[in-house]
Amino acid sequence: MFDSTYLLLKLFNQADLIQGRKKLQKMVHLLSSTGTNFPFKFQYHHYGPYSAELQQEIDFMVSYGMLDEIKSSYGYTYQVTDRGREFMNQLDSQYNENVNQDLVGSLNQQSSQFLEMVSTYAFLLDSNYDSEGAKKKALELKPHLEWCIDDAINYYHQMIS
Amino acid sequence: MINCLRLGEVNDDIEVGLDLNKGFSIAEDFVMARYYMYVNVYFHKATRSAELIIDKIFERASELAKEGKTELPEDLHVILKELEKDTTNISLKDTVNNYLNLTDNTMWHYIWIWSKHSDQILSDLCARLIYRNFFKTVSVDDILDFYIKAMDYYRELGIPDKYYLLRDQASSSSYKDPYILQKTKSEGKEEESEREASEQIFLFDEKGNVKELSNISGIISQIRNKKILIERVFLPNEHKTKLLGG
Numbered sequence: 001m002f003d004s005t006y007l008l009l010k011l012f013n014q015a016d017l018i019q020g021r022k023k024l025q026k027m028v029h030l031l032s033s034t035g036t037n038f039p040f041k042f043q044y045h046h047y048g049p050y051s052a053e054l055q056q057e058i059d060f061m062v063s064y065g066m067l068d069e070i071k072s073s074y075g076y077t078y079q080v081t082d083r084g085r086e087f088m089n090q091l092d093s094q095y096n097e098n099v100n101q102d103l104v105g106s107l108n109q110q111s112s113q114f115l116e117m118v119s120t121y122a123f124l125l126d127s128n129y130d131s132e133g134a135k136k137k138a139l140e141l142k143p144h145l146e147w148c149i150d151d152a153i154n155y156y157h158q159m160i161s
Numbered sequence: 162m163i164n165c166l167r168l169g170e171v172n173d174d175i176e177v178g179l180d181l182n183k184g185f186s187i188a189e190d191f192v193m194a195r196y197y198m199y200v201n202v203y204f205h206k207a208t209r210s211a212e213l214i215i216d217k218i219f220e221r222a223s224e225l226a227k228e229g230k231t232e233l234p235e236d237l238h239v240i241l242k243e244l245e246k247d248t249t250n251i252s253l254k255d256t257v258n259n260y261l262n263l264t265d266n267t268m269w270h271y272i273w274i275w276s277k278h279s280d281q282i283l284s285d286l287c288a289r290l291i292y293r294n295f296f297k298t299v300s301v302d303d304i305l306d307f308y309i310k311a312m313d314y315y316r317e318l319g320i321p322d323k324y325y326l327l328r329d330q331a332s333s334s335s336y337k338d339p340y341i342l343q344k345t346k347s348e349g350k351e352e353e354s355e356r357e358a359s360e361q362i363f364l365f366d367e368k369g370n371v372k373e374l375s376n377i378s379g380i381i382s383q384i385r386n387k388k389i390l391i392e393r394v395f396l397p398n399e400h401k402t403k404l405l406g407g
Contacts, residue, residue, distance in 0.1 A: 001308060001322070001323070001326050001327065001328040001394075002308060002328070053330075056330060056390065059390075060330070060392065064304065064305060066305075083305075087305050087309075090309050094312055
């Protein structure tokens with residue numbers, strides 16, 4: 001019943017603070033690509049892979065006091081609350097899953113634009129593009145992010161695949 | 162509505178929309194009709210309870226089939242085997258006939274047979290569906306505390322709570338309408354990334370100028386800007402009575 005909530009709490013507990021909804025979306029998408037058992041379906045939108053179900057779950061967690069959502073001129077920032085940690089600990093006996101803590105730390109250090117490109121590349125590979133085709137299509141979709149395409153591809157192959 | 166369709170340009174893309182004069186009230190009626198269908202039919206608690214039970218029936222049946230304790234409809238078995246191979250590259254050509262063969266008649270036949278199965282969970286879920294003994298919703302102040310209490314209760318009973326304690330969220334249904342079910346916050350830099358996930362209904366005037374429906378219709382903007390999310394927890398009535406003390 002709360003399996004996705006539990007995994008998200010694990011993610012936020014490890015990351016401590018995640019700045020930006022776009023970044024959060026890409027982090028969850030990339031963690032899913034590595035096999036973390038998030039149940040969210042992602043579709044490609046303007047800023048890359050996006051899951052409405054994920055945002056809905058985040059809204060739920062905010063409304064029940066498990067996450068703090070802080071709005072600023074830079075966007076939204078999310079942080080787990082004591083209530084969230086308490087619930088996570090209570091669920092430990094029920095769910096035996098975790099997130100890759102090192103990967104969470106690494107992803108959280110990247111900019112949202114960089115993750116947007118990594119996530120887009122990953123999505124294209126999952127959509128049966130080969131590496132060259134995915135790179136070409138990613139550049140076509142995101143010409144403004146050309147500056148980071150090679151680093152994004154390297155990051156994907158080192159950290160995600 | 163078909164007679165009011167127009168093509169127009171939106172941000173350098175060609176989009177399908179409606180004629181502003183002729184299509185405005187039709188578009189409003191259309192969205193309102195869909196809104197009422199979701200709230201009163203698709204998301205009615207009895208409908209959702211039944212759909213959740215069906216999900217759980219096939220989840221349990223698939224689990225038992227893997228252990229060799231029951232059989233699935235052959236066409237379903239084929240589809241699930243394909244899914245196990247590669248969820249990103251399912252051959253539609255190979256399984257579409259299997260999908261089409263899975264008619265209501267086939268499904269109900271198996272549900273009837275399973276209602277007599279030796280597995281208590283499978284037979285119970287199937288019987289509930291057949292005899293309309295659906296799960297009930299529970300309304301509590303703190304769903305998180307309730308869930309912890311319920312988890313302990315099911316553990317003591319020796320029943321896996323994943324089949325009996327069900328959380329339902331509107332978007333988890335198979336009916337999705339990104340126009341009226343998505344939450345859109347209208348402030349902040351991330352407005353676009355929110356709006357991108359929603360569909361838009363465009364109306365074009367005779368000069369080709371575009372308006373988005375929720376920007377020009379007060380009633381539609383109310384629907385779009387107010388979150389419509391029906392979250393419920395379902396469980397068998399007898400368990401609800403025990404947990405809530407009557």
